[in-house]
Amino acid sequence: MDRRRLFQRLSGLFCAAYVAFLAIPGIKFLRAPLRDTRRTSKRRRLAKLSDLEVGVPRKVVVIDQRTDAWTRYPAGPIGAVWLLRRDDTTVEAFSATCPHLGCAVQRAAAADEFFCPCHEAKFSNDGTVIAGPSRRGLDTLDVALESVGDETWVAVTFDKFQLGTAEKLSRG
């Protein structure tokens, strides 16, 4: 190898070293927040059983502390849940976030069904799709009834799910 080739190789080598020096930590740095999945689903008491009428859905806002990167927010809304009491001892809970693209699910004005105004998705009272572009029904959440003193509370494990998929996948 002549002198010129040697220097060309050295130049290339150093160039690669510089790129690695910046790119390896740099890409790890950029990807770091993407791997931040420390959120643990908590079970929270949302409403008293006695406040829920059978067959009448009720929307409850979930209030809790929220951490946004470095900021810790005091208690505030972090999401909403539709509670539907089936009978004396069964309550179902649906996430009020539309599984299509994330808008807030409401009740239809003139029908006994759930309705999302963004793309006119319609869901029946058991969460299944009636009409609209959503690839799956409303996301169900785990419910447990807890007795506190003489009151029975409806406790829901709130979670967030990926949007637009046919399968219900937790976002963590």
Place this chain on the structure above:
Amino acid sequence: MANIRDWIDDRTGYRGFLHGVLLLNFPVDRASRWRYVWGGSLSILFVVELVTGTLLMTVYSPSEAAAWGSVHYIEHNVAWGHFIRGVHHYTSNMMLIVILIHALTLVITAGYRRPREFTYWTGLILGGLVLGLAISGNPLPWDRKGYWAYQIETGIAGTMPGIGAQLRTMLVGGTDFGNLTLTRLYTLHVIVLPAAAVFLLVIHIALMRREKLLIVKKAAGPLGIAPQNMEPYWPYQTTRNMIVGAFLLAIVVLQLNFYPEWTPQGAVDSVPDEAVVAITQTAPADPDSTYIARPEWYVRFLFELRHMVDKEHEVYITAGLPAAIVLFMVLMPFYESILGRKLAHWFSLTVFVAGLGGVLFLTFLGTYHDRTDDSFQLAQRKEIEQAGRAIWLASQNGIPPEGPAGLLRNDPQTMGPQLFQTHCAHCHTWDGHDGTGTPTMEIVEGKPVPATPSASDLKGFGTAQWLTTFLTDPSDEKFFGNMHKITGGDEFSEGAMVAWAEENVGEELLTQKQIQAVAALIAEEARHSDAAPISAEVRELGVQVFAGGLKDADGEDLDFGNCLRCHEMGAGDPDEVGSDGEDAGLDLNGYASEEWLKEFIRDPGGETFYPDKNVMPGFDSTEISDRDLNLLVKWMRNEWPR
């Protein structure tokens, strides 16, 4: 493959463009290549700064409420964040040093001479821009160090003759520091100065290239062949540049690992051992904070000089001297026309080297002054402690939405000593000092001397240990001993407790064990969260001392103790006998508990305290707010997060 490259080159001419931009076949004198590395290394370091800076931008947030927290997040919660920020910070310092070396080699080789004047001048401006980038970057974390540095820098800008006031308003975004100050600073640092630097770098290199190609053309002769002693820039010069650049970056990486800005010396009491990390940011900016500011090393010489002249002439140092330096450098190409080539060169070189030497001397003088200045070292140590505390608190609880200043303002460990010093240290001491570690001073015959306190030492107030020492000798200086200095204080320094101790404490009287037992019983009233529970034995002994049921080895009654005669305390009075009406002493129920302390400080002359013989002033809510009282009391009771 080659066909594709030819196809693109035919249509775009990219090869010619690359040769121009990267100086690929730029001819260089063989003999002097290592001397040329400094400019090339600077370009490499500049690219490193652009990349690391852009990476930091993905997390950093330029607002008063978020800046400090976002930097904390980078340092502690983002993978490689500490590394990227460290490279960014130390490379900027490295660039300033390399600029000085680059300038020195230039003056030595007289690289400012015709036809290179504009190359030289664009280089000078670039140097100024890099200095500006360093200065504008330091305050961005909006910690105390950066905040006060920028306060001073904008203050100096405000003293510039003529344009001062306007200039400062523009920089600060108003009259007072706030959100707009930070956003303007950020704009300067992230787009204005870097864009100007890139623009000037392109011109700087373009001018170099033009000049060199003209030389080659002239020397090539009629056949257009380049002279023997020239070689293309790439790969020979670029390799050398990259080697030196890598060496400089290796120093940067060593610095960021082994030379963190401030290291807590030994354990810092307010931060758990495992949390003691290198302090890479000081406590959050707080306009109420006191901070002894020192400039960065590269302007330290100005700081030393301005303290050597009196006030009216200060502007000569802060404005005049930098202007003179700039003027000296800018006019360098013109000295030849006055002094002749050789003399001008020697003159320039001598003044430059002498100036550099003077700057270095003053810089080292300054750091020497700091190292030997005890009060500065003490203040530094306190800064480090507060920084460590703020960093730990932020790691535990995050930052509140309104900003990080609340972290320390709501921390008993931080505020307690200051509140004690302000309100209590006139009379009381805390472990011999005023709460913050410095002794209270008083003026005696015109000189400040450590003061003798007139009230008790309150460290460990209400704990079993404090009470044991108190009961053993209430007339000690640490308790009532000095109270005769206050009008009415002799009721205490020669009062009932002192008399009790004389009759009950000593050889053949109450033993240490018995005193400790009753002290432990009384200490329970305080409900200190770090107090150990007392055993049944100790409790029984304590009640015997308190209520006067002590018996000796033969079962005979011993008339020692008998606290109950004067002091009410439910826990010491199981038979609910109650104390006498006469000689009524302090009600000990809940003694030194949080509620008791708060009530006592507000009104020591109250019913359950010292209604007849009180000598301590009360502090109502206009003197100490409820919030401050809570912080003070929690600190006194050693109840703060750790």
